[in-house]
Amino acid sequence: MARKRKRGRxxxxxxxxxxxxxxxxxxxxxxxxxxxxxTFPVFFAFVAGVLVASLxxxxxxxxxxxxxxxxxxxxxxxxxxxxxxxxILAGRLKRRRQAAERGEPLPEEFEEELVYSGEDxxxxxx
Numbered sequence: 001m002a003r004k005r006k007r008g009r010x011x012x013x014x015x016x017x018x019x020x021x022x023x024x025x026x027x028x029x030x031x032x033x034x035x036x037x038x039t040f041p042v043f044f045a046f047v048a049g050v051l052v053a054s055l056x057x058x059x060x061x062x063x064x065x066x067x068x069x070x071x072x073x074x075x076x077x078x079x080x081x082x083x084x085x086x087x088i089l090a091g092r093l094k095r096r097r098q099a100a101e102r103g104e105p106l107p108e109e110f111e112e113e114l115v116y117s118g119e120d121x122x123x124x125x126x
Contacts, residue, residue, distance in 0.1 A: 040081065047074035 036042075054068040099105075 040078075043074070044078040044082075047071050047078060051075050 050067065051071040051074075054064070054071060059065050059068055
């Protein structure tokens with residue numbers, strides 16, 4: 001048995017509909033994606049690429065060694081960032097979820113309180 005398709009409106013009918021999106025001359029029909037270049041994955045990929053390139057083709061000047069050292073430091077930062085986000089925070093979230101399943105009160109986030117010595121003392125007599 002053949003499938004039946006719904007007949008959609010034509011492009012002219014859709015464009016004439018009030019509130020339809022009108023495209024401006026020179027603007028593409030579909031919006032281009034918004035690239036976010038200043039993010040951690042882009043930084044880490046760039047630093048890793050510079051480090052690999054400097055290891056494959058060793059530098060021969062002080063500037064090249066400086067770039068290699070900066071790439072090594074950036075790569076170390078990237079590895080530390082990945083470790084903290086994927087291991088430390090994931091473990092903390094897992095412990096909080098297990099405590100909630102057991103019915104224990106969730107530990108509140110650390111909040112420092114400032115207590116002055118005069119507040120905890122007995123009221124002074126005048």
